[in-house]
Amino acid sequence: MGGKLFRNFSFFSATLSFFLLLGIFAVLFHYAQDAIHTFGIDFLWTDTWEADEDDEGGVFGGLIPIVGTLLSTLIAMLIATPMAMGIAIFLTEIASEKVAKPVSIAIELLAAIPSIIYGMWGLFYFAPIVQKTVGGDGVGLLTAGIVLAIMIIPFMASITRDSMNTTPAVLKESAYAMGATKFEVIKDVIMPYAKGGIIGSIILALGRALGETMAVAFLIGSVMQLPKRITDPTTSIPVLLANNFAEAEGLELSSMYYLALILFVVSFIIISTAKFYFFGRKAKA
Amino acid sequence: MENVVMEVKDFSFVYPGAEKPSLKKITLPVEENKITAMIGPSGCGKSTLLRSMNRIHDLYPGNTYEGEINLYHRDGTKENILKLKKENDFIRLRQEVGMIFQKPTPFPMSIFDNVAYGLRLAGIKNKSELQDRVEAALKGAAIWKETKDRLGESALGMSGGQQQRLCIARAVALKPRVLLFDEPTSALDPISTGAIEELISELKSEVSVVIVTHNMQQASRLSDYTAFMYLGELIEYDKTETIFLNPSEKLTEDYITGRFG
Ligand SMILES: Nc1ncnc2c1ncn2[C@@H]1O[C@H](COP(=O)(O)OP(=O)(O)OP(=O)(O)O)[C@@H](O)[C@H]1O
Numbered sequence: 001m002g003g004k005l006f007r008n009f010s011f012f013s014a015t016l017s018f019f020l021l022l023g024i025f026a027v028l029f030h031y032a033q034d035a036i037h038t039f040g041i042d043f044l045w046t047d048t049w050e051a052d053e054d055d056e057g058g059v060f061g062g063l064i065p066i067v068g069t070l071l072s073t074l075i076a077m078l079i080a081t082p083m084a085m086g087i088a089i090f091l092t093e094i095a096s097e098k099v100a101k102p103v104s105i106a107i108e109l110l111a112a113i114p115s116i117i118y119g120m121w122g123l124f125y126f127a128p129i130v131q132k133t134v135g136g137d138g139v140g141l142l143t144a145g146i147v148l149a150i151m152i153i154p155f156m157a158s159i160t161r162d163s164m165n166t167t168p169a170v171l172k173e174s175a176y177a178m179g180a181t182k183f184e185v186i187k188d189v190i191m192p193y194a195k196g197g198i199i200g201s202i203i204l205a206l207g208r209a210l211g212e213t214m215a216v217a218f219l220i221g222s223v224m225q226l227p228k229r230i231t232d233p234t235t236s237i238p239v240l241l242a243n244n245f246a247e248a249e250g251l252e253l254s255s256m257y258y259l260a261l262i263l264f265v266v267s268f269i270i271i272s273t274a275k276f277y278f279f280g281r282k283a284k285a
Numbered sequence: 286m287e288n289v290v291m292e293v294k295d296f297s298f299v300y301p302g303a304e305k306p307s308l309k310k311i312t313l314p315v316e317e318n319k320i321t322a323m324i325g326p327s328g329c330g331k332s333t334l335l336r337s338m339n340r341i342h343d344l345y346p347g348n349t350y351e352g353e354i355n356l357y358h359r360d361g362t363k364e365n366i367l368k369l370k371k372e373n374d375f376i377r378l379r380q381e382v383g384m385i386f387q388k389p390t391p392f393p394m395s396i397f398d399n400v401a402y403g404l405r406l407a408g409i410k411n412k413s414e415l416q417d418r419v420e421a422a423l424k425g426a427a428i429w430k431e432t433k434d435r436l437g438e439s440a441l442g443m444s445g446g447q448q449q450r451l452c453i454a455r456a457v458a459l460k461p462r463v464l465l466f467d468e469p470t471s472a473l474d475p476i477s478t479g480a481i482e483e484l485i486s487e488l489k490s491e492v493s494v495v496i497v498t499h500n501m502q503q504a505s506r507l508s509d510y511t512a513f514m515y516l517g518e519l520i521e522y523d524k525t526e527t528i529f530l531n532p533s534e535k536l537t538e539d540y541i542t543g544r545f546g
């Protein structure tokens with residue numbers, strides 16, 4: 001009885017999430033129609049975003065926010081992935097319990113801080129530091145990327161640590177019993193064993209970095225220009241949408257839906273390729 | 286007595302935070318190219334003793350021990366392994382004294398790589414040498430026939446019994462002097478158990494074996510010497526026939542006749 005109810009409920013929830021996904025896609029697609037018809041695929045490499053005087057038409061292209069989104073995410077992932085792995089390895093295999101406990105708690109707390117706080121901290125404290133050390137205006141791709149990295153590190157590190165912790169002690173002992181060093185045990189046993197969790201955490205962090213709005217809005221500079229250097233200010237899809245959505249209408253609004261659709265599809269593709277890659281590997285392992 | 290390869294002397298062991306020692310003044314030889322069985326009721330300290338003999342305990346901090354565990358090297362020199370401190374020394378020890386666990390523990394890699402793992406760690410890089418030694422080890426562990434056409438496949442796809450023989454092959458590949466088995470068949474079906482037992486008796490021409498077992502028949506079938514332990518003490522150690530047919534201690538007799546344990 002209870003089993004059946006539960007099964008129906010799970011089935012309902014699973015179907016619901018599928019239809020939600022479809023529904024969101026359909027809505028974005030519908031409202032983006034105007035822009036899709038007007039600009040077509042050229043939208044992707046057009047770097048102007050200008051409304052006509054009458055606010056009816058204009059030329060809108062997504063290149064700048066798309067590049068800004070991808071680059072800031074790339075910077076964040078390049079910094080965050082090795083750092084998070086290092087932290088997770090330190091917590092599971094190197095630190096004594098006395099050190100690992102408080103550090104773990106601190107990391108979990110960091111993961112719970114709302115992104116706007118990272119944004120404010122980044123703007124008032126961190127951006128000047130970046131400006132002093134590498135030049136530029138303070139706000140820009142690099143600052144946004146680094147603060148994004150700081151935001152996703154705790155999350156990645158704690159998932160990775162949890163999955164490393166599931167490595168059975170006896171498997172590690174077997175490797176040590178063959179004459180492995182700690183480093184070799186980490187590389188040959190723990191990392192392969194925790195691979196699923198590690199890839200999962202990277203995917204989730206990637207999704208979060210791609211869609212992050214608040215912190216990036218503070219830090220990326222929010223200007224419609226292609227970055228020439230890594231310290232240059234630019235904009236990203238979520239930031240552009242958040243800043244301009246309220247005032248936009250007509251073709252500009254439709255172009256924004258087009259951008260949102262692109263972000264949706266890009267996130268979807270990244271996450272599903274990562275998932276397929278992961279499942280493909282898992283089946284073989 | 287013939288040649289002794291390892292020797293436990295007045296060895297006591299306390300786990301961190303434990304009130305009482307888990308092992309009390311154990312003295313026990315390990316004869317070369319013989320099989321020594323350790324029997325005794327649950328919690329008597331068999332695993333603790335076995336895990337001291339390759340210092341695998343020292344992965345976890347805080348154990349205290351007294352006494353000596355000596356390893357006699359091939360050149361006749363004696364080394365007290367309790368004195369080892371450096372990672373390199375542990376590696377050297379564990380290459381000489383291998384261990385097989387209760388549950389099969391294949392690494393998440395191919396069959397070939399599992400067996401080659403220890404060899405690669407030991408610095409063997411030459412492809413043909415690796416190939417030869419992997420083949421020899423798999424033959425030595427009697428699973429060459431089953432594995433020769435699927436060396437590249439994941440070891441996780443093998444049956445439990447095959448996995449355990451793979452783990453033995455992996456240990457044998459390093460040409461250790463001593464192999465420690467902690468209840469190697471308790472997770473296996475009777476047929477796989479038979480195969481492993483046969484394998485262990487064949488191994489003794491090349492290595493000395495110490496095996497912990499709960500299975501009295503297994504101990505009597507397989508071993509040359511038997512040690513009976515009880516509450517952290519070694520009650521009796523002798524030739525296996527003597528222990529099973531004519532034990533000197535009442536406690537030993539009670540245990541092997543199944544009166545407790
Ligand atoms: N990590 C540990 N910390 C503290 N005490 C332990 C630990 N491991 C084992 N002990 C204790 O040490 C004693 C010996 O344990 P051991 O595992 O060596 O027994 P055993 O003879 O192998 O038993 P079994 O036949 O059940 O495997 C037991 O009293 C046990 O409770």
Ligand SMILES: [Mg+2]
Pocket residue numbers: 331332333467
């Ligand atoms: Mg045990």
